[in-house]
Amino acid sequence: MSTTTPSPHDTLRVRLDLAYDGTGFAGWATQPRLRTVQGLLEDALATVLRTGPLGLGRPRLTVAGRTDAGVHARGQVAHVDVPRDRWDAMPGRSDRTPGTALADRLAGVLPPDVVVHRASEAPGGFDARFSALHRRYAYRIADRPGLRDPLRRDWVLWHRRPLDVDAMDAAMRPLVGLHDFAAFCRPREGATTIRELTHLSWERPAAGPDAGLVVATVQADAFCHSMVRSLVGMAIAVGEGRRDVDAPAAVLAGRSRAEAASVVAARGLVLEEVAYPDDDQLAARAERIRAKRSTDEVDPAG
Numbered sequence: 001m002s003t004t005t006p007s008p009h010d011t012l013r014v015r016l017d018l019a020y021d022g023t024g025f026a027g028w029a030t031q032p033r034l035r036t037v038q039g040l041l042e043d044a045l046a047t048v049l050r051t052g053p054l055g056l057g058r059p060r061l062t063v064a065g066r067t068d069a070g071v072h073a074r075g076q077v078a079h080v081d082v083p084r085d086r087w088d089a090m091p092g093r094s095d096r097t098p099g100t101a102l103a104d105r106l107a108g109v110l111p112p113d114v115v116v117h118r119a120s121e122a123p124g125g126f127d128a129r130f131s132a133l134h135r136r137y138a139y140r141i142a143d144r145p146g147l148r149d150p151l152r153r154d155w156v157l158w159h160r161r162p163l164d165v166d167a168m169d170a171a172m173r174p175l176v177g178l179h180d181f182a183a184f185c186r187p188r189e190g191a192t193t194i195r196e197l198t199h200l201s202w203e204r205p206a207a208g209p210d211a212g213l214v215v216a217t218v219q220a221d222a223f224c225h226s227m228v229r230s231l232v233g234m235a236i237a238v239g240e241g242r243r244d245v246d247a248p249a250a251v252l253a254g255r256s257r258a259e260a261a262s263v264v265a266a267r268g269l270v271l272e273e274v275a276y277p278d279d280d281q282l283a284a285r286a287e288r289i290r291a292k293r294s295t296d297e298v299d300p301a302g
Helices: 037-049 084-089 098-109 165-175 227-239 247-254 279-296
Strands: 011-020 061-063 072-083 114-121 134-142 177-180 194-203 214-220 269-275
Touching: 011 037, 011 084, 037 061, 037 072, 037 098, 037 114, 072 084, 084 098, 098 114, 134 227, 165 194, 165 227, 165 247, 194 227, 214 227, 227 247, 227 269
Parallel strands: 072 269
Antiparallel strands: 011 072, 011 114, 061 072, 134 214, 134 269, 177 194, 194 214
């Protein structure tokens, strides 16, 4: 029996809001013989949607931000185009919505380090990658022995020396804005290193689940490879007193990766949020950003 690929009129776009513990993954993107979030999720979707294993009909995910090995996500967003008849059949005889039924079924086949919180029919023009306004990351550091919680060891960096948070915050604020971040990016052939960083701050919260920790908040419409962890490494060097407060701005201006501090471990980094415009602006945003990516090849990954 031959298998035909559904025409665009037979499919609909589904938005997935998900979270994962990146510890056991070789990153988001599918890689041969490696455990990745994308590969695992696409296998799970093929199972619950009954689209078959490899080849024709296999669901293909588009993600807001491709995370590296060991990087976590609490606010990741992806989309997948699925056959309309499979979507409509999701609830079976129950009174659940198709989205609720799909999320429930995925929970039954996914391992505990990946959770799809919500599945919903996407608004017209939605693209998980190109419609996004910004990605917001957080990096958490425990710089005192009393802050080391073994239950959070996989997503909080344990640092041996106390850090000067005020110096770190002051040093990194000049990097906010539109700059060439070549000194803080792992180069990729043909890709630009110009980015607009819309927020970068360091604080030590006095209350809440992060009380006492040293926490960075980093936000931009897109990041180049290893950019966030390189910025964190530079801030730590300032916080330890190994680099002057004006060093990050000088390194940025010099555009030399050799002058930057080391890239820190992935486990402290969490994708916290992906923001989108109102529904009636999704298509225009995607079209504009898609055109921009085609000329400068900016990667929205963190």
